[in-house]
Amino acid sequence: MKSLEDLERLKEETLQDIRLRTSSGSPRIVIGMGTCGIAAGARETMLAIIDELKVRRKFDVTITETGCIGLCAKEPIVEVHMPGQPKVLYGNVDPSRGRQIVVSHIVNHKPIDQWIINVEDNS
């Protein structure tokens, strides 16, 4: 470390790594991982989403899992929550759709309407 700038750079690099432990204002993806979800292939979808995020260098996204929400026929179900936006629920998300959601919704802020099954009502 030869300067404050060097410190700053190392901080930024590592911050991505531990952001999971501290931040709360980042984009969140929740993937249904109940029995129906797993059976429908949610694991593969999740791995594809993670891979796409890595490729796009979007390291600040939080990914969590949840159980069955009751709409088993539409599994794998993926919820996308961009900060300040209502939560969006996507259905029948296979690995390929998962990747497209990452690129379009998370990176480019354009939700993909045809796959949406619900948008959170905040009124």
Place this chain on the structure above:
Amino acid sequence: MEFYRSHILVCSGTGCHASGSISLKQALESEIARVGLDKEVKVVETGCFGFCRFGPNMMVYPEGVFYCQVQEADVPELVEEHLVKGRVVERLLYREPETEAAIVDFEEIPFFSKQTRVVLENCGIINPESINEYIARDGYFGLAKALEMKPEEVIEVIKKSGLRGRGGAGFPTGLKWEFAAKAEGSPKYVVCNADEGDPGAFMDRSTIEGDPHKLLEGMIICGYAIGASQGYVYVRAEYPLAVERLHKAIEDARALGLLGKNILNSGFDFDIDIRLGAGAFVCGEETALLNSVMGGRGEPRPRPPFPANEGLWGKPTVINNVETFANVPVILRKGPEWLAGIGTEKSKGTKVFALAGNINNNGLAEVPMGTTIGEIVFDIGGGLPDGKKFKAVQTGGPSGGCIPVEYLNTPVDYESLAELGTIMGSGGFVVMDEDTCMVDLAKFFLEFVQSESCGKCAPCRIGTKRMLEILQRITRGEGREGDIELLVELGESIKQSALCGLGQSAPNPVLSTIKYFREEYEIHIKDKKCPASVCAALFDAPCQNTCPAHVDVPIYVDLIRQGRYDEAYEEILRENPFPVVCGRVCHHPCESRCRRAQLDEAVAIRELKRFASDYAVSRHGSRPRLAVKAPTGKKVAVVGAGPAGLTAAYYLALQGHAVTVFEALPVAGGMLAVGIPKYRLPKEALNHDIDVIKSLGVNIRTGVKVGEDISWERIREDYDAVFVAIGAHKDRAMGIPGEDLDGVVPGVIFLRDLNLGKPVDLTGKKVVVVGGGNVAMDAARSARRLGAEKVTVVYRRRREDMPAEPEEIKAASEEGIAIEPMVNPVAILGDGKVEKVRCVRMVSGEFDSSGRRRTYPVEGSEFDIECDVFIAAIGQNPESDVLKDTGLNINRDGTFAVDPRTMETGIPGVFAAGDCVTGPATVVEAIEGGKKAAAAINQYLGGSPDVVPRSKHIRKLTAPVIEEKMPRVVARCLSVEDRVNSFVEVELGYDAREAQREAQRCLRCDVKE
């Protein structure tokens, strides 16, 4: 770079290591790899969370789920359920003890939510072995900022923040640095005191293990400020993990150029080396420590000169504690006003405390200065385990003093603790419950300090030894009059003349326990007793020692085990004339001290007493078992035929005196007859015990009230001694509007009328009972049996604070009685007769002298409870007005003032004991009072104070002691349906087989082989 969707932080402090976190982490890593999640889930070692009691601890991010007591065996389920499926594993969550509700989010656990983590801000969040993670959390940015300032400016910042040394003395840190900066001499040094010798203290250890770079950064900043280029960390060798982490941290810092030459291109050089301690407590003292660093023996030297002027090798040296240095980077980063905004006026910032002893949440907690002791013990510490009562807390380790329950509202800061006679110290916080002997505690700390004394100065070397000898004598039962004064004199002179802090503070535990618990010392010395049942030389078994009547529990339990029930009954009768009664209603303090509880559960001492008494009486009836001495010709008058009066009558009759008992009510027994309802104590049972007393020749004259039916003067003339035992039968009024309405009944009167046979029918009525004691429970459960449609008990504090027996409260709930805690009535409303009760909700405030929180009404929270009958049971006073012109010393609440050992009132020949002296208490305490009075009266009448016949039993084992776990035999009792409609006895007792099985569980603590 890898995209991990989840981080699992496994606590890697020494505490959790000891409970298995190393193997836990390895198991976690291999299981995660096995199911193929190793590219998604990262397992990270972190520093101490502070929740050590519940370790190994684990935190799963991003959810922030906090798991406790995670074992290797839990790993497959954890990985499968949480990591694969995202389902929280409920059974590994922390459970709130009162509600049993599982808490998922660690910020909602009261232990954490009430803390302000500054020094510990990274512990539990970063990997302590990663300098990168430290930097990501703004590490070394404080240093960068400092290097842009002038050294004097850095000192100003520290001064402005108000930081005081956290090692114990609390000297202003900025000032110390300024002295060193201005002192002449080169090279200068920075030394960190990481010796942490106080037993039970581990704040510094956790800080170094969990966030070592914080310490290093603080030291480098200090070096820059004072102009030093070399630092030493003096760590005790007993902290191998801390030493290891510190080594790695230093190497990593050197590798990144944050230690060594030309740090961050500023031209400033600084390096740090480690020096290990060798196990001497005195090396925590600064001059002894410096001596040790220089290779000498740990011995202090006189100051001045202070280390800031002449320290290591005679050069200016700043020596500060780990926690002090750990605050420095944060102050530089956030600015001095930030720290000055936390804490009190003179004590800024936070303090890390190590919670130890009898406390639920053992561990580390960091709180702002000014947090009260009660908040730390109860809100953060979770209170004391096993429902035990708080007795005192020791702060500052062996150099500190104790703080009793009266001071729970004291804010923690340097000045207020000093005022109480203790010190902040390094942050040790040892909580003690009612089973702690304060004399033994003082001895323990003095033993420690005595063995750690370096020996250089006479006051410490010789003085502490002499003090210890006195304490050892006292705990052996060889205490002498004048010992306490001698300890105080010695202690105060040692404080003033010892060379260093160790000696100067060594007498503190002794002086402080004498200050607040002098009576306990006096009991050890004068009575040769240890009330807490700790000093082994002063008692046989804790159960017997705790029993106010000193009943020989192990002997009678063993007799039952052998099938010798009659003899068991006789043995009990020797010390307690009410075995049948006590076997049913005693609150059994003996059981709370039964050592068997450490193995499985306490022995059912009361139940066994009941069995033996019932058996003997049913077989042989009530007859005198003990020999009565020849008549002495002396006459004794006893006023009141309650347990205190009748006990005295019993023992005095055995001595051959002619005893007449005057009882105002139409029946004998006092509260036993007119207070306790039949379903707890049937009249036949009570009469068995009273008959034994009568058969000794005691004359009980009921329906005669002294002061009205017969004058006090007449009693004094006709009798050689008088014993006043009128109990406490006058209800305290609530003092709220509406108390004169029809349907309002004071608790004692309600029970008395019922017990005297007056017909009471509450069918269909709604009854409200106010109070939390046994009278309230008796009234509520009786009302239920009298046909009440609904019975509600309201109490102004929390349920746990109710003074009634827990068994009574539980039985009341089972019988359908509603208990509403934190509610207080403010008015009784109705037209001529009671229609409803207006109540307010209460909220908790500060602690009162009983260690419970006072409660205050919440404005605007009024609500009404429908009510036909209102019973107030909020306490009782003695009806001593009738004796107010007798010259007896009567207190404001109506109780009589007496000598606590002899029960003598101010008038020669007149004695008093029982509830009329103590206020409402328990049966067995009244019996104790009666015994003491009998001893004093016998002595007054020319006899000896030994009125209790000698035991004829020898203490020896008659069967092997059972040391395997064996659950307590539960006595049968009536089911709720069978009992709520009548006053038939609820508890059914043991049969012979059950009794013998239970009696086998006794560990015979009284046999000393």
